[in-house]
Amino acid sequence: MAASGPPGVEQQLLVATKIIEQSIDAELERLENLDGDDLDSIRKQRMEALRKRALKKNEWIANGHGEYSELYDEKEFFEASKKSENIVCHFYRDSFLRCKILDKHMEILARKHIETKFCKINAEKAPFLTDRLKIRVLPTLCLLQKGKTRDFVVGFTDLGNIDDFSTEMLEWRIARAAVIEYSGDLLTPPTAGNTRGKQNIKLQKKTIRGGRDSDDTDSD
Incomplete structure (x- = not known):
């Protein structure tokens, strides 16, 4: 047996x-x-x-959450950081194509994550702020919580180094800084079926005050 x-x-x-x-x-x-x-x-x-x-x-609605808004000067940026606990701010320039690509995803996420203020500011109109945050590459997302900078998303490096990344990919990257409510897996990027982007994902935490230069996007 x-x-x-x-x-x-x-x-x-x-x-x-x-x-x-x-x-x-x-x-x-x-x-x-x-x-x-x-x-x-x-x-x-x-x-x-x-x-x-x-x-x-x-x-949140009173503070402009739920829509992707523009901050027209540095004063508005500091006022917003006092009123809203979580902020995702896009530093952009009109002439940069990748800034326009990012705008489309930001509009979608602003409507989805009403708990966070999604906004943008023209880097040329905020020289003091841009220099203070050591922003050298556009587009750059500045992720803030309670008035303090938690992280930066510089160019598209963390999004797979591709222009056609998904909104879900950007949402996951922002969520890693804990500035939005997210129920997915923070250790696994939502890139199923996109092996080209998945191979280029970088999971390491960026240094807040370190160099953020990148040659994969438009540089200022």
């Missing part, structure tokens, strides 16, 4: 299914055992969370 080997796939699935079922049964039992006061407390907590979210949403 042959010796029995390791459990097969079907048996493993049955075991996993049983564990899941037991977990669900335990949770259902816990909910069933809650008395009226417990349920009322949970309901109140949920309502309070929804109320706070609604108030926050109104505050």
Whole structure:
């Protein structure tokens, strides 16, 4: 008689299914055992969370969230950084094609991530700010949280070094700086089916005050 080997796939699935079922049964039992006061407390907590979210949403809209807006000078940039906790600001120049490409993706993400202010500023009209942030390459995204710079997205290097990157790719890159709410996998870029872009992804964190020169895009 042959010796029995390791459990097969079907048996493993049955075991996993049983564990899941037991977990669900335990949770259902816990909910069933809650008395009226417990349920009322949970309901109140949920309502309070929804109320706070609604108030926050109104505050975001009042501060220009939900649309991709333009900041016309450095004063507006500093005012925005005081009002909005999370900001994604595009430093651009009208004559650069890649800045226009980035604009299209920013418009989409601004509508999707109302929790963050998406804006842009002409680098030529903000020389002090551009120099202070050591921006040497356009386009550059400055990612801020609570008035402090968390990261930069310089050119398209982090987006696969291609002009036809997806909006999801830019969203993932921005999310790595924790300035938007993101439920995906931060360790895996959404580049399925695009091996050319995937091979060129760079996951390392950029140095905030380090050199950000790149030869893959327009340089200022």
